[in-house]
Amino acid sequence: MTLTQVSCSNCSLDNICLPRGLSQTEIDNISKVVKARKTLQRGDFIYREGDHFKGILAIKSGSAKLVANDNHGNEHILNILLPGELLGFDGLSREKHGCAAIALETMTFCILPADSMDQLFQNLPGLTRELFRHSGEKMLEDKNQLVLSKRPAEERLAYFLISLSERLKRRGFSSSEFKLSLTRQEIGNHLGLALETVSRLLKKFQDDELIEVQNRFIKIKNLGLLKNLLQPLV
Amino acid sequence: MTLTQVSCSNCSLDNICLPRGLSQTEIDNISKVVKARKTLQRGDFIYREGDHFKGILAIKSGSAKLVANDNHGNEHILNILLPGELLGFDGLSREKHGCAAIALETMTFCILPADSMDQLFQNLPGLTRELFRHSGEKMLEDKNQLVLSKRPAEERLAYFLISLSERLKRRGFSSSEFKLSLTRQEIGNHLGLALETVSRLLKKFQDDELIEVQNRFIKIKNLGLLKNLLQPLV
């Protein structure tokens, strides 16, 4: 993979990515060390479990999944990452990645290289705080997922759809219509459900006129009712 | 609660707490801002959900639980914290705590105050890295829990016992005999199981001579066999 210099100040993600809330000088400083990698295709590894930590990544376009493997060869999809979101934190503590990141579709991303991070900590306390903020945010999401994992199948799937919708909205995409770049298998894996259960529930949601499903395209028809399904959460 | 000045350099937790791997000068710098709070009792709140973030805490003695509440009044125990472990990260991103922390038994802790953190980031990149390391560590644990939440009851309980044992060992406590400061209810809540299931499984583990249970005292008799139960994990 080749690296190219990027400019954060004219990036289309400027106010949803790292620099959010930083001064122009600070952004210029970041620009100096941020690199962009070229395009990946569905199934390509962004990094593998055990890979040396090379930095925090920001998704510019496309999406990715974080995957942990147990020693029976089962994949566990821990997280889905959308444009403007950061990944790589799983490599922060041990210099090695604790799980793999895999492209779900054609995607591009930027890198905040590990070797310049210490220097950034010293020069840009604002960035440091922002990174902590982001990592705290990720932890809260994990907590939510953990609470969710104890809830019945219907709630899990409803929450999954709502959460995707809200995250897409936050990034300026349509929150009511989107394409899932995941198979039923992958959704089920992520939520701890059998793929058949996912299929049945999507059908049920459609029958109840909460959503419209066309293969991997989802149209949310009644967000209110969908949210009612997870009354007990949040 | 009253705060008192502490010295990190002669703390009994010196090499398992924050300062691990920092220079003497750096430790002295931390000492200047770290405060200690007085003793809490079982059931006391360390902080509540929604409380303003006041800093990262380090447990000196005793244990605590992190609890999230859904809006039906159900508690969800997200994590158990042991001596030498850090908490408070859930308040880092939004300046407000995302969950509550409650003492499980008599306990004491130190505080790295929020208002001195920016200053520390600038002066002590080593500490910043250490904090990131710790927060990354916590995220890996969360990932493990997430993977675990999809596994059958037996594996979840086995993993819970093994994980406690290993964490206690790392901190210099006995890894084969310890007191659970949790009720069956709380264990079940944490693992997403009914309290009856926890009771039945502890009995089963005892019948299989993996452990010895005496109320809340646990003695691990055959760690190897216990670990076999979770072949598929880690």
Added chain:
DNA sequence: CGTATTATTGACTCCATTCAAAGATAGTGG
């Protein structure tokens, strides 16, 4: 010593899984 909380044990029920088979979709090469 008596009361409240916590733990054990059994019987029954149900949600989600597994197994199985058929149908739809996407991608490939002739």
Added chain:
DNA sequence: CCACTATCTTTGAATGGAGTCAATAATACG
């Protein structure tokens, strides 16, 4: 462009693991 294949999705029927309900026993606590 169509046929062919691999992959993914839907749907039904049967099974089982863990939950719920209920009653008793043990422990902790004032």
